[in-house]
Amino acid sequence: MTSPTRAPHTLSMTQVLLCGAAIVTLSMGIRHGFGLWLQPITMDRGWSRETFGLALAIQNLSWGLVGPFAGMLADRYGAFKVLVAGSVLYAGGLVLMALATSGLAFHGSAGLMIGMAQAGCTYAIVYGVIGRNVAPEKRSWAMGITAAAGSFGQFLMVPVESGLISAFGWQEALILLGCAALAIVPLAFGLKEPKLAPPAGRQQSIGEAVREAFGYRSFQLLMAGYFVCGFQVVFIGVHMPSYLKDHGLSPQVATTALALIGLFNVFGTYAAGVLGQRLAKRHILASIYALRSVAIIAFLLLPLTPASVYAFSIAMGLLWLSTVPTTNAVVAQIFGVKHFSMLGGFVFLAHQIGSFLGVWLGGKLYDATGSYDVVWWIAVALGVFAALINLPVRETAIVRGGVPAPA
Template structure:
């Protein structure tokens, strides 16, 4: 491929990948706005809604491993199309579910599986294979920034749809909109995957996964990502209810989440760009420690609109900024042949943390009438994540002379 074609290919991959992540993550980030309308209309507890979203995050992480394997084997296009269809069915069912069990099935299992096939693990696999290593961390930052822009863009849209059409009709509209992922996925059809045949690889899936699980730095990155999921999903889902409990209007909550999305555009982009120049382990440790400091100050100062908006801006800078350096480090250590699968495995840890954060938020609120315990846990876990990322070794792993062929 000549330099001009390579540049055009990178632009196409970045544009289509960024728009897919914008749509998929933008819809997902707005689920916190449905907590009160759904629970009040259905007569359910906050724990019921929280459990469904917790299942969603767990299903997303678990299915992400297999979505990554399929994308590495057959290419991203097929996985993205299947994910878009599941997403549409899940959103429709989320609106139509008459009981908590079906709500958990649609909002939890189906949408979680759909997100596994339409977000970072799959998109980053394409970026890792198609973008030059010198620009890989930057490109991943662009994709993460796109997901953040989706949050900023979609949250006001979600709020408007709920207010104008009601929460059920708003979900039906989003169910149709998410199918736009299918034509965008066409731009991510990789030439090496024609006919359903993956390019020849030096490692089998089993050997690649076994190698990663025996490597301490991979486990440390995985542990840190657990904390990332715990913090961001707890805040993203429960922040609107936390603010309402303290007397603030839904508009303040919507603005708060939108500010997180807006500032995360910059945080994610710069984290990716800095990952090309500085040690990513130090970037990750700084992000996690910064989150703990931000949450501590948020709880200490008197709660007001200015303090809410300042906290939202600061936490937004640190929101998805862990994603580019984490995935770029995995790619640098292990290579890109199984990047979607290994990225999915790391993300599974993130989603276990997400499950714990969102479920504990609802459960402990129903038990104690307060979110305080989960806020304190978020602070402690942030310090833990900062410490475990510092020993990570970023150099490519040393392999034996005899490859483990697929």
């Protein structure tokens, strides 16, 4: 008589959530305050704002381009090794960012190195571990918890980084943040998964997984929606302070607005994760994009006052990154978790292309027209587009050889 087969060992859900949330808090929180270095770095080095802005644009693009490869490595060799490499690269990029004395060196450190580092220690990598170690019925909620932690990190780290600059100077503050980035290494041990024997039968290759995903209509629609998400949030995050200043509002209003977005982002991402366990995720995504368009229209049509800015910031905060746990949960639901980090990286690449266009078109069209109005209405139209294309997304597991993909 043979003994029953034991279920493969998985990490504790509590351990995965605590370590994953702490990693995302650090990795996302550090980058959220980079705008605080614009003035001190450009004034001290004698650089233009374009030099600084190009570095951040390179950072976003390299993050998106490297993301699928970092996810591929995490799926194949384990997230632990990728997280450690990302942590070390992040720390090195921050230190070299402090020491760079030429625009090229700054683009290489603040842009390329930190962007590559973020690909190795943010959502796609952590979500891969969650997907493999959290039961499917709790996966959306768990991703919402982690996204909420990242949102809280963004809210928390801005005043911390501002305080470091004031107390120690901008260069020393970057070096201290580099030390903080190394804290991801011990946290990564909490996401170190045991090696398991490969399951019996023929396994899907990386190439097959990529071809399957890109040939699947719902994956294409999710990528298109995520492109819109990147366009909207980065345009608003980067250009709204200038928009408010152009209309005579004080810098304090813009600072408070960004803080409110970060704070209410915590509640929005958690709520999206919880709702994803109960409602069709395509309906949640469609609602998020539609409500963003409604919020932007109201913001543009109502008289611009501090109160209307704060109301808009709260509304956008609730909708800010609530697409993250929902979109990723759908990807895992359709394709399973074997190649999840890689596929999540491809979806995020679409987000980063949208981010690049949002920040670039914001400046380009403002220079051409003297106003941000055209870009605001493009953001509205894209929100309606994203709402409509998410409705036909099929959330059921894809069928391979007559068998649904394992959850």
